[in-house]
Every structure is written in C-alpha cells, then in structure tokens.
Amino acid sequence: MRDRLKNILKWVLCFAKWRAVIAVGDGIPSVGCIEANAQALARYAALCQEAGLLPVVEPEVLMDGEHSVERCFEVTEEVLRTVFDQLYTQRVMA
Numbered sequence: 001m002r003d004r005l006k007n008i009l010k011w012v013l014c015f016a017k018w019r020a021v022i023a024v025g026d027g028i029p030s031v032g033c034i035e036a037n038a039q040a041l042a043r044y045a046a047l048c049q050e051a052g053l054l055p056v057v058e059p060e061v062l063m064d065g066e067h068s069v070e071r072c073f074e075v076t077e078e079v080l081r082t083v084f085d086q087l088y089t090q091r092v093m094a
Contacts, residue, residue, distance in 0.1 A: 005051035017056040018044045026065045042086035
C-alpha cells in the first residue's frame with residue numbers, strides 16, 4: 001500500500017479517498033463490523049498522510065432498508081464516533 005500511495009504523488013494528485021459502506025438491518029451492523037471498517041479507514045488515512053496526501057475517508061451508512069430514520073441516526077452516530085476514535089488513535093491530523 002505504501003508503494004502504491006507514493007506512486008500517486010507522481011501523478012500530482014493531492015488527495016486520496018476510501019469509502020466504507022455500512023448496511024443497516026436486523027442485527028447489522030455488528031460492533032465488529034463497525035470497528036473493522038473504522039480501523040481500516042483510519043489506517044488508510046494515516047498511510048495517506050505519511051505519503052503526503054490528504055486522506056478523505058467516508059463511512060457511508062445506507063439509508064435504504066426497512067429500518068427507521070431513528071435507527072439510521074443511531075448507527076451513523078456510532079459509526080462516526082468509532083471512526084473519529086480510530087483516526088485519533090492512528091494520529092491522523094485534523
């Protein structure tokens with residue numbers, strides 16, 4: 001991954017984006033799913049910054065489904081809190 005990110009700089013790109021899609025349903029997303037995606041996004045962001053790129057990470061909680069808007073809000077809040085915690089842990093600059 002580091003080598004790939006260094007190659008991006010040769011193309012004069014200044015940012016890189018990674019999106020994680022989180023589905024909402026009966027019993028999903030699990031805590032493990034949220035944590036794994038948050039860790040992956042934060043690690044990617046840290047690697048981007050190490051390579052001199054501006055990281056853009058997007059945890060996308062899907063609105064589609066049978067769940068209520070309140071459930072979507074709850075999941076979105078949990079996902080965002082977890083992603084920000086992981087970004088802090090990985091020392092990603094704000």
